[in-house]
Amino acid sequence: DTAVSQTPKYLVTQMGNDKSIKCEQNLGHDTMYWYKQDSKKFLKIMFSYNNKELIINETVPNRFSPKSPDKAHLNLHINSLELGDSAVYFCASSQASGSLTGELFFGEGSRLTVL
Amino acid sequence: GENVEQHPSTLSVQEGDSAVIKCTYSDSASNYFPWYKQELGKRPQLIIDIRSNVGEKKDQRIAVTLNKTAKHFSLHITETQPEDSAVYFCAARATGANNLFFGTGTRLTVIP
Numbered sequence: 116d117t118a119v120s121q122t123p124k125y126l127v128t129q130m131g132n133d134k135s136i137k138c139e140q141n142l143g144h145d146t147m148y149w150y151k152q153d154s155k156k157f158l159k160i161m162f163s164y165n166n167k168e169l170i171i172n173e174t175v176p177n178r179f180s181p182k183s184p185d186k187a188h189l190n191l192h193i194n195s196l197e198l199g200d201s202a203v204y205f206c207a208s209s210q211a212s213g214s215l216t217g218e219l220f221f222g223e224g225s226r227l228t229v230l
Numbered sequence: 231g232e233n234v235e236q237h238p239s240t241l242s243v244q245e246g247d248s249a250v251i252k253c254t255y256s257d258s259a260s261n262y263f264p265w266y267k268q269e270l271g272k273r274p275q276l277i278i279d280i281r282s283n284v285g286e287k288k289d290q291r292i293a294v295t296l297n298k299t300a301k302h303f304s305l306h307i308t309e310t311q312p313e314d315s316a317v318y319f320c321a322a323r324a325t326g327a328n329n330l331f332f333g334t335g336t337r338l339t340v341i342p
Binding site: 160222224 | 264266268272273274275276279317319328329330331332334335337
């Protein structure tokens with residue numbers, strides 16, 4: 116049973132196209148995230164949603180739009196793709212307990228290549 | 231916001247030797263410090279974490295130490311094995327915050 120699953124795993128597309136990556140978690144967690152990992156392996160947070168509400172939006176171009184239809188899903192839509200968007204995008208989830216936020220569970224990653 | 235620095239960026243050790251990876255953080259409100267291991271082509275996975283109310287935590291061959299005054303924490307792996315080869319990330323988060331700030335990663339290679 117996959118805890119955090121994201122699709123597609125690989126995505127190759129042309130510059131200027133629009134694409135989406137979907138993420139689902141079956142852990143019952145309240146909080147979901149999108150992280151971007153570039154070619155140097157840096158892991159940088161992009162967005163965080165808690166119970167379908169956006170709580171973190173780091174400096175990310177507005178071509179990137181997250182959507183959370185319910186607390187188990189967090190999708191990422193990217194408009195007008197650019198070469199620099201090529202990266203591995205990781206979805207993750209965690210459970211908050213009072214003032215403590217627990218372990219991050221990552222999906223397998225979606226490798227986006229923009230040609 | 232928080233700034234987490236991690237050193238070294240690459241580390242090669244002989245099998246059986248120890249490996250140490252160090253991180254510093256800038257935000258004194260940070261109180262949760264996890265370490266993640268990412269094998270080639272795989273997702274990052276939590277291997278150990280420490281909260282600010284303790285100075286050291288150990289789990290078999292892995293240990294973490296935390297110095298809150300100096301704002302640094304370290305990962306120690308003893309008796310390294312080839313399967314320890316991976317990229318290791320430290321991270322830091324403040325109480326009540328959702329954002330986990332990651333270090334830049336250390337690629338550990340254990341030479342058989």
